[in-house]
Amino acid sequence: MSETAPRASSRVADGVALAGIILAVAALMAASSLLVVGPSLVPILWWAAFLLGMGSALICWLGMGMRTRHRHIALAALLLGSLTAVGAVVPFLGFLLAGGD
Numbered sequence: 001m002s003e004t005a006p007r008a009s010s011r012v013a014d015g016v017a018l019a020g021i022i023l024a025v026a027a028l029m030a031a032s033s034l035l036v037v038g039p040s041l042v043p044i045l046w047w048a049a050f051l052l053g054m055g056s057a058l059i060c061w062l063g064m065g066m067r068t069r070h071r072h073i074a075l076a077a078l079l080l081g082s083l084t085a086v087g088a089v090v091p092f093l094g095f096l097l098a099g100g101d
Contacts (some may be wrong), residue, residue, distance in 0.1 A: 013066035017074035020060035024080040027052030031084050050088040056081030 031049035034042060060078035068074050 013063050013068035014070055015064035016059055017068040017070040020056050020076040021073050023052050023056035024077040027056055027081055027084040046088055050085050051082045053085030
C-alpha cells in the first residue's frame with residue numbers, strides 16, 4: 001500500500017527548510033548593508049547578520065535532520081547562513097587579535 005499524501009512531519013520539515021532559506025537571505029542582506037550605513041548602525045547590523053546567519057544554519061540543520069524533501073534548499077541555506085555568520089565574526093576577531101580599542 002503506497003502513501004501518496006505527505007505526512008504532517010514531512011510538511012513541518014519542508015517548512016523548516018524554507019524558513020531557513022528566508023533567514024539566510026535576511027542575514028545576507030544585513031551583512032551586505034554594513035557597507036552602506038553610517039557608523040552608528042554597524043553594531044546593530046553586525047549582530048543581526050551574525051544571529052540571523054547562525055539561526056539559519058541551526059534551523060536548516062534541524063530540517064535536514066527531520067529529513068525534509070527539500071534537502072538541496074536546506075543545504076544551500078545551511079551553507080549561506082554559516083558563511084554569513086563566519087563572515088561577520090572574522091573581521092571582529094581580527095580586530096581583537098590586532099589589539100582592539
